Amino acid sequence: MTTPEEWSAQAPALDSIDRNIISVLAQDGRISMTALAEQVHISRAHCHARLQRLQDTGVITGFTVNVDPLKLGFGASAHVILKLRQHNWRALRQQLLDIPEVWHVTLTGGPMDVILLVRAKDTADLRRVVFDEIQPLS
Incomplete structure (x- = not known):
């Protein structure tokens, strides 16, 4: 059985920039990479690399659409x-x-x-x- 401590050790480390990226994407999953980078105050290339890492590590598993x-x-x-x-x-x-x-x-x-x-x-x-x-x- 996996303990909570082991779960924490397996979880990727997220800093405030990662959390900001996730927060912005939660509000608008279709935001452009340029606009996302501007909102989290990093370069477009750096934002792209971070987003890719968040996807590769399974933190971000997909993007959804909200419908009426x-x-x-x-x-x-x-x-x-x-x-x-x-x-x-x-x-x-x-x-x-x-x-x-x-x-x-x-x-x-x-x-x-x-x-x-x-x-x-x-x-x-x-x-x-x-x-x-x-x-x-x-």
């Missing part, structure tokens, strides 16, 4: 909590993620097993997804 569900036609959303009958969590997780209206799956501890973020075009569609697609799987 309403503009995609999803007018209703709900967190759905499930208690599972199945024991094959990985297969069930994939089945849930294959439902287009399921945006996020979280495994939990305690009396309930899973929390889903479900988005649908309206409440009738939300009800259909929950009762016709999700409930038979749980």
Whole structure:
């Protein structure tokens, strides 16, 4: 078992510039390298090298897009909590993620097993997804 001290020893050392780069990218993942370098007060080449190191060491694992569900036609959303009958969590997780209206799956501890973020075009569609697609799987 890995101890917290071992985790810390394995984590790459980050200084204030690295943390500033991460902070700026968290606000705008599409910022140009030039603008990023200006905001963290280093040269463009130095910024590029640091960003590459952050990616190579796994500190930055990717870049994401935030979308407006309403503009995609999803007018209703709900967190759905499930208690599972199945024991094959990985297969069930994939089945849930294959439902287009399921945006996020979280495994939990305690009396309930899973929390889903479900988005649908309206409440009738939300009800259909929950009762016709999700409930038979749980």
